[in-house]
Amino acid sequence: MTALPVFRYHPDPLATGSVVPSEAPCDCCGQHRGFVYDGPVYAVADPEALCPWCLADGSAGERYEAQFTETEGRVPMEVRLEVDRRTPGFRGWQQERWLTHCGDAAAFLGRAGAAEVRRHPDALAGLVAEFGAEFCEALDADGQPTAYLFRCLHCDRHLAYADFT
Incomplete structure (x- = not known):
């Protein structure tokens, strides 16, 4: 193949x-x-x-x-x-967004739930600041709300956004 x-x-x-x-x-x-x-x-x-x-x-x-x-x-x-x-x-559940960082598009890594986002404290911090810790604990890669995980190709920072219906 x-x-x-x-x-x-x-x-x-x-x-x-x-x-x-x-x-x-x-x-x-x-x-x-x-x-x-x-x-x-x-x-x-x-x-x-x-x-x-x-x-x-x-x-x-x-x-x-x-x-x-x-x-x-x-x-x-x-x-x-x-x-x-x-x-x-x-x-995504709503309008998809492709995140950027360091003047470039970031690499899309996939849908993420609470466990996956916790492995990337930099992404988690942004989500907690926007939605709060309780919301972030409810993230579900296969349900909703869902996080969408990205990685900057230049500084390796992880980024995420979340959405739901």
Whole structure:
């Protein structure tokens, strides 16, 4: 089986569930690659299956004038385009946000519950400041509220935000 393309800002899209095994052909290239993207697509058209290779090379974003997430914060335009149009997004309860730090997009590590967030005191501190300790103890990676964990590619600081319905 062919190795998945490398996504700088989403290092393990299989582990996060944003890319899943599938025999469906890609709507963009028509190939059966063994994997498809399983995340939000913000576009006029509604493609049913996109392979990770068409996300990585930008052809899916270009063909469908699609975004797969939304970058939050101030970053160079080339970073914004790479994250929004060439990186697998992820599903959240509300509007997903891609966090930034040190003038760059951060790497998405996945959904996190209280136990996962506690392993990253820097991320936990930000969530406690915003929501309080009791809320943070209720975080659930598979339920709600859910935290979304990121890591800065420059200083290794962990960042998170939380949402729920």
